[in-house]
Amino acid sequence: MxxxxxxxxxxxxxxxxxxxxxxxxxxxxxxxxxxxxxxxxxxxxxxxxxxxxxxxxxHHVTSKEQLLGEALADALDELTSVVTEASGERDGVSAYQRLREVVRRSVEVLVAHQPSVTLLLRVRGNSEVELAALERRRWLDDRLAALVADAVAEGSLRDNVPPALVSRLLFGMVNSLVEWYRPDGAYDHAVVADAITAIAFDGLARHEAHQV
Amino acid sequence: MxxxxxxxxxxxxxxxxxxxxxxxxxxxxxxxxxxxxxxxxxxxxxxxxxxxxxxxxxHHVTSKEQLLGEALADALDELTSVVTEASGERDGVSAYQRLREVVRRSVEVLVAHQPSVTLLLRVRGNSEVELAALERRRWLDDRLAALVADAVAEGSLRDNVPPALVSRLLFGMVNSLVEWYRPDGAYDHAVVADAITAIAFDGLARHEAHQV
Structure with missing residues (x-):
């Protein structure tokens, strides 16, 4: 930072x-x-x-790769803070509540650091710097999947979808923001965070439609 | 095709x-x-x-841009077919059922045409060919948002999230597949389609947790 x-x-x-x-x-x-x-x-x-x-x-920068490394660190440091803080076990806070908090705070990071997160999400592993960034992304993915598994284990989340798949799809939805979100556009980041948590946790269908 | x-x-x-x-x-x-x-x-x-x-x-190809155009057409023709067929009004089929069908069939297209859809999702509008592809994507986005709005209007979907935002997030989750899905990986495409419809329409939370 x-x-x-x-x-x-x-x-x-x-x-x-x-x-x-x-x-x-x-x-x-x-x-x-x-x-x-x-x-x-x-x-x-x-x-x-x-x-x-x-x-x-x-005079300011030693190489293009240095700039890439600093850009990726900007995104990864923020995401790592959010996942570490929000997913950490605390007395009286369920895994379900921690997962919702991670989703909400991830949206805030994406909005506040959209350019560097966009770059991070496009990294393919073409160099040492990119491979190191992918390694850090994998660590985040593993922590998120573990948190989903905890929420399933405590009985808060449906247990008929594999936790690793839930985690990929849930954060796939969050990450898709970088493709279209504009800070000066139609939606405040709080509206987007509310929409994502409403869709992912409570579902789009109204209760009458749950049986469809 | x-x-x-x-x-x-x-x-x-x-x-x-x-x-x-x-x-x-x-x-x-x-x-x-x-x-x-x-x-x-x-x-x-x-x-x-x-x-x-x-x-x-x-001898086979006139230009790099011709290859790009054919690749993008491969993805866009398939997605246009799915959206046109599945979203079209039919007697006795609710907008909600049509939306679920579009989601499910979009997953199938992404899995069957993953390389060309991946390319499509990365297009930024740097040339005439890319701008034309973005125009066709916008047409698809508009149709999907209209279908979501129809499902809200018939009372099947929650009405507290703007339909255009629902559409972006829902298909943001679907599109995120291209980043990690492997046909020979852990999940069959039907498992993924089930997971996405379960998360998006019914929500991850178990009913006891809906009140959290």
């Missing part, structure tokens, strides 16, 4: 070209990677997008 | 190099576009992947 945040005051020698500190370069890189694809984007493309020379970028 | 299917018998002059007819080239191109990204893949890359010369590929 140290790499993205309010831009620091520009050092004096760059006065007159504000916004080109390391966090700003990272934000533009993530936007470009999502728009054109990571592999198809060169440091030259990034320089052109920023209106900088390539040497000026290398 | 005419472009993908069993390979036609190879013409006599290509005997000894079976599998390099147009459908086989298309299949390899889709696999490569998904693995490396469409923009990052050149016809030279495709030639290398197939062990062919570039002129040999151009």
């Amino acid at each position: 140290t790499t993205i945040g309010p831009a620091e005051p520009a050092p004096r020698r760059r006065r007159g070209r504000p916004g080109y500190d390391q966090p700003a370069i990272l934000r533009t890189a993530i936007e470009l990677f999502n728009r054109r694809g990571y592999d198809a984007t060169s440091m030259g493309d990034l320089a052109r997008e920023l209106g900088l020379t390539k040497p000026a970028i290398y | 005419t472009t993908i299917g069993p390979a036609e018998p190879a013409p006599r002059r290509r005997r000894g190099r079976p599998g390099y007819d147009q459908p086989a080239i298309l299949r390899t191109a889709i696999e490569l576009f998904n693995r490396r990204g469409y923009d990052a893949t050149s016809m030279g890359d495709l030639a290398r992947e197939l062990g062919l010369t570039k002129p040999a590929i151009y």
Whole structure:
């Protein structure tokens, strides 16, 4: 989380070209990677997008892969915090309540860190950095599946769908947000979080229709 | 659907190099576009992947964009058929039943045409071909949202979530399959279709938990 945040005051020698500190370069890189694809984007493309020379970028960043690593860490650090905190056992809090909390807080992370989460969800394992990110995603998936299994075991969730499949589909629905959600669009993130929990936990069908 | 299917018998002059007819080239191109990204893949890359010369590929295909167009048509033609057939009004079939049928048959299309649907879901509108595909996707989205609205209007679905949002989240869950589903993996496509309809329509929570 140290790499993205309010831009620091520009050092004096760059006065007159504000916004080109390391966090700003990272934000533009993530936007470009999502728009054109990571592999198809060169440091030259990034320089052109920023209106900088390539040497000026290398003053701030050692490589394209460093930018990818920092972008993926931004998404993964947040998601790991949410899953660790919300899924952790606490007195008097059922697995069912913790699962609902993970879903709700995951929606908040996706909305607040949409560009870096989008990049994370497109990673295919083409490099060491990508393989390490996939390893961290797998850890998250395992924790989520275990939480679903706990909720089934305590009797809160239906037991006729395998927990690992429930977890994939539930967070597949959550993750699909990155494809269309716009912070300035029709839906507040709380509306989306309410909709997802209503659909996933209580179902779309009205009670009369449950028998259909 | 005419472009993908069993390979036609190879013409006599290509005997000894079976599998390099147009459908086989298309299949390899889709696999490569998904693995490396469409923009990052050149016809030279495709030639290398197939062990062919570039002129040999151009004997079958006029351009990379033609391959993309055929791949996207493969996915879109199937999805359009499903949505048109299953969502169409029929005597004695409720909108709720038609929506469940669309979900179930969409899962079948995703599983049977996973590579081309994966490509479709990654299209960003970078060319005429991609913009036309996005236009066809929008038509499908509108039809699905209208079907959800019909099911709400007939009283089958909860009315406290906007139909367009329900449609996005429901098919977001369906579409998330392309990221992890493997035909030879742990789950048969019928198990996945059952799980999605159970989660989306009836909810994960057991009835005792509905009050939580």
